[in-house]
Amino acid sequence: MKDWPKNEWMDQWQALSRQYWNAFSDLTREAGNGAGRDAAAMPWHEGFEQWARMFGGPGKQSETVERVLASAKSFTAFAQSMIAAATAGNAGAAPNWAEVLRNGFKMPGADASLFSNPVAQALREISGQGVKSFEEMMQGLAPALDPAREAKSWLNVPAFGFLREHQEHYQKMAVALIEYQEQTRRYNALILKSSQRGFELFESKLAAREEPGRQIDSLRALYDLWVDAAEEAYAETALSPEFREVYGELVNAQMRVRSQIQQEVERIATDFGMPTRSELDSIGQRLHDLRREVRNGAGGQSSSLAREVESLRREVAALKAALKERTPAPAPKAAAAAPKPVKRKRSRPVAKERAQPVAALRADVKESVSAPVGAPPSREPKAAPPPRPRVTKGRAPVRAQRALPSPRAKKSVAKVAHSPTRVGHPVLSFAERMKAFARSAHKSHSTARRGGR
Amino acid sequence: MEPVKIEPTRALDEALKMQKKLAAGLKTLRELDDVGYGATDKEAIYREDKLVVYRFKGARKPTAKVPILIVYALVNRPYMVDLQSDRSLVGNLLAQGEDVYLIDWGYPDRADRWLTLDDYINGYIDRSVDAVARHTGLDRINLLGICQGGAFSLCYTSLHPDKVKNLITMVTPVDFHTPDNMLSHWMRGVDTDLFVDTLGNVPADLMNWCYLTLKPVRLNQQKYIGLVDILDDKGELENFLRMEKWIFDSPDQAGEAFRQFIKDFYQGNKLVKGGLRIGEGEVDLGNITMPVLNIFAEQDHLVPPSASRVLADHVGTKDYTQLAFKGGHIGIYVSGRAQREVPPAIHNWLAQRAG
Numbered sequence: 001m002k003d004w005p006k007n008e009w010m011d012q013w014q015a016l017s018r019q020y021w022n023a024f025s026d027l028t029r030e031a032g033n034g035a036g037r038d039a040a041a042m043p044w045h046e047g048f049e050q051w052a053r054m055f056g057g058p059g060k061q062s063e064t065v066e067r068v069l070a071s072a073k074s075f076t077a078f079a080q081s082m083i084a085a086a087t088a089g090n091a092g093a094a095p096n097w098a099e100v101l102r103n104g105f106k107m108p109g110a111d112a113s114l115f116s117n118p119v120a121q122a123l124r125e126i127s128g129q130g131v132k133s134f135e136e137m138m139q140g141l142a143p144a145l146d147p148a149r150e151a152k153s154w155l156n157v158p159a160f161g162f163l164r165e166h167q168e169h170y171q172k173m174a175v176a177l178i179e180y181q182e183q184t185r186r187y188n189a190l191i192l193k194s195s196q197r198g199f200e201l202f203e204s205k206l207a208a209r210e211e212p213g214r215q216i217d218s219l220r221a222l223y224d225l226w227v228d229a230a231e232e233a234y235a236e237t238a239l240s241p242e243f244r245e246v247y248g249e250l251v252n253a254q255m256r257v258r259s260q261i262q263q264e265v266e267r268i269a270t271d272f273g274m275p276t277r278s279e280l281d282s283i284g285q286r287l288h289d290l291r292r293e294v295r296n297g298a299g300g301q302s303s304s305l306a307r308e309v310e311s312l313r314r315e316v317a318a319l320k321a322a323l324k325e326r327t328p329a330p331a332p333k334a335a336a337a338a339p340k341p342v343k344r345k346r347s348r349p350v351a352k353e354r355a356q357p358v359a360a361l362r363a364d365v366k367e368s369v370s371a372p373v374g375a376p377p378s379r380e381p382k383a384a385p386p387p388r389p390r391v392t393k394g395r396a397p398v399r400a401q402r403a404l405p406s407p408r409a410k411k412s413v414a415k416v417a418h419s420p421t422r423v424g425h426p427v428l429s430f431a432e433r434m435k436a437f438a439r440s441a442h443k444s445h446s447t448a449r450r451g452g453r
Numbered sequence: 454m455e456p457v458k459i460e461p462t463r464a465l466d467e468a469l470k471m472q473k474k475l476a477a478g479l480k481t482l483r484e485l486d487d488v489g490y491g492a493t494d495k496e497a498i499y500r501e502d503k504l505v506v507y508r509f510k511g512a513r514k515p516t517a518k519v520p521i522l523i524v525y526a527l528v529n530r531p532y533m534v535d536l537q538s539d540r541s542l543v544g545n546l547l548a549q550g551e552d553v554y555l556i557d558w559g560y561p562d563r564a565d566r567w568l569t570l571d572d573y574i575n576g577y578i579d580r581s582v583d584a585v586a587r588h589t590g591l592d593r594i595n596l597l598g599i600c601q602g603g604a605f606s607l608c609y610t611s612l613h614p615d616k617v618k619n620l621i622t623m624v625t626p627v628d629f630h631t632p633d634n635m636l637s638h639w640m641r642g643v644d645t646d647l648f649v650d651t652l653g654n655v656p657a658d659l660m661n662w663c664y665l666t667l668k669p670v671r672l673n674q675q676k677y678i679g680l681v682d683i684l685d686d687k688g689e690l691e692n693f694l695r696m697e698k699w700i701f702d703s704p705d706q707a708g709e710a711f712r713q714f715i716k717d718f719y720q721g722n723k724l725v726k727g728g729l730r731i732g733e734g735e736v737d738l739g740n741i742t743m744p745v746l747n748i749f750a751e752q753d754h755l756v757p758p759s760a761s762r763v764l765a766d767h768v769g770t771k772d773y774t775q776l777a778f779k780g781g782h783i784g785i786y787v788s789g790r791a792q793r794e795v796p797p798a799i800h801n802w803l804a805q806r807a808g
Contacts, residue, residue: 130701248642
């Protein structure tokens with residue numbers, strides 16, 4: 001390695017920088033943009049702003065382009081600081097690599113709060129299509145949080161008046177927001193701690209490379225070593241009990257804020273007569289439960305029944321076959337004397353079981369149909385008459401068993417449909433309701449007039 | 454001796470080379486069309502809601518008599534097992550003579566918010582197994598569970614042992630409380646009920662962010678620096694983009710199933726501690742008495758090997774085989790080594806138990 005005198009390293013460094021920028025300008029011209037600049041002192045990663053302008057924006061792979069550019073920018077800033085340190089080192093002063101690294105992340109134009117905090121920076125950079133952090137999710141809620149911010153000022157004021165509930169709600173939202181901010185602060189403190197620990201580990205990893213043959217001779221190798229150190233430090237922090245507690249609290253705090261906002265949105269939706277998420281969820285849940293019931297009835301039970309029946313069939317067939325093998329062939333005489341098979345009545349348990357609800361339903365319908373208009377409904381459904389065993393095929397005998405309704409009570413289906421008395425629900429006709437309303441209005445009017453005297 | 458011996462001119466050269474590659478590559482990158490995936494021809498043999506069971510068609514008829522049904526995780530899309538022709542677990546299994554089926558869960562939406570693990574395991578998986586059994590005319594089939602799908606397969610096999618001939622699990626978490634399991638460590642402080650009640654279905658984008666934050670610098674910065682090296686190689690670039698597409702193409706998670714999975718598996722660790730109920734039945738890994746092949750990745754940051762390895766201590770089978778793959782959670786499907794090692798290992802193991 002060539003050693004330069006101390007007073008020459010700056011010149012050397014500036015020459016290198018100029019060389020870099022000249023080459024970069026050539027590249028940008030080649031890529032179709034002639035906006036190259038020539039300045040030895042310019043930060044190298046600034047060039048990526050030009051790349052971003054040239055290659056960023058909408059495009060088929062724009063997300064990947066942006067991610068590559070962001071990473072290349074960080075790497076170039078890292079590279080520039082390392083080359084500067086290496087050049088200075090050649091002038092005789094051994095650089096403090098961890099300090100150099102720390103300064104390398106102080107990119108002009110970057111968020112100053114992330115200086116010396118590369119892990120936080122890396123976390124911040126995880127964004128784009130297909131990724132959304134808790135922080136971004138929170139940013140999406142920003143407009144809804146204004147009332148909560150205002151509510152902070154009257155957190156301790158007791159709520160009263162007709163807006164009491166709203167005030168209490170905003171107070172709760174403000175408390176949740178303050179809690180979330182506190183948890184975010186705790187989380188960020190841990191990430192900063194992790195970055196600092198990363199620098200320490202980087203130093204110790206570098207120290208292990210002092211042996212001849214293990215020295216680092218390329219920027220990429222140095223960068224990879226730093227990544228190893230940063231990830232190791234991050235894992236130490238992320239697997240600590242403190243991080244688990246803080247991470248959980250951060251997530252829970254944000255969920256509380258979101259929950260409060262959702263409640264507010266529901267309140268507003270209700271006021272405007274809009275369907276709310278709770279209502280949709282409720283319908284969704286009912287529908288899902290119903291589908292499960294149907295599916296379990298149709299698919300689950302019957303398929304297991306079908307399997308059982310199939311297995312029984314196989315068993316019966318096997319038994320029959322075994323029986324056939326054992327039984328000797330009957331003599332013709334004995335066969336003639338064989339008793340006739342006993343005729344057995346077919347039991348119809350299924351029909352019996354079905355008869356009950358059908359009979360109950362018929363009785364229920366009959367009762368509603370036969371109830372006189374305006375009469376109070378019977379709250380207790382009449383017990384269904386016990387089903388009688390069918391003695392003959394066909395439906396006529398069953399019909400014959402039914403008690404015929406009296407001619408006066410019998411109504412046509414059309415009349416039932418338009419009747420104000422529905423099954424189980426007494427509803428007065430419109431005319432009767434108007435009459436009742438007129439009576440009551442007249443009565444109250446008279447009372448008021450009397451009271452007014 | 455100084456630990457860093459970087460020649461400034463060489464360093465400058467390195468930085469400039471990177472710039473040159475970027476200049477040439479970014480233009481190419483923007484002009485590339487969307488990359489396709491799914492190399493192997495397939496036919497749907499069963500559909501239900503958003504779920505589809507596919508049968509893959511190989512170049513020749515399968516020689517294996519018992520088919521394999523792949524049960525993938527809910528958290529990613531299953532085309533990872535058939536990403537491209539030269540990186541396909543499915544393709545290589547077919548080439549070995551296996552008959553391969555796969556459950557594609559689809560993308561759950563708000564209508565699927567109430568799906569439970571019972572619906573997934575005793576419902577969807579069971580009916581998919583029945584569909585494959587019907588399609589092949591068999592009573593029992595081979596199950597290959599991957600990651601979360603592996604945990605589901607363990608539950609399913611425990612509850613329906615009569616329907617599974619051989620069980621293969623890949624990168625499957627079993628013990629969720631090993632000290633190196635970062636995801637589990639984080640989830641144990643989260644109020645799951647509040648989380649699901651608030652979010653409903655869990656957004657895939659948030660899940661992706663969580664995965665990337667397991668190694669934030671490596672997965673979000675170093676990986677893209679590495680990409681610069683291959684920017685001038687169109688084939689490699691397409692491979693990268695295909696993988697990138699898979700990483701960010703994730704389904705939302707049905708709220709109720711997520712709730713139970715986090716509470717019972719991540720927080721309660723009930724798969725090994727006991728007390729895990731799926732619907733009416735209790736999961737007992739001791740019921741798994743058929744042959745089991747457990748494959749895990751030694752550098753897996755999502756499912757640490759320690760979380761997988763313990764399966765040996767909990768299953769009831771006497772025929773248990775374990776295979777440690779030198780690679781990571783994704784590399785076990787797409788790396789060159791995986792293509793050479795994993796499908797033949799599965800095929801040979803099954804062939805030995807074909808009788």
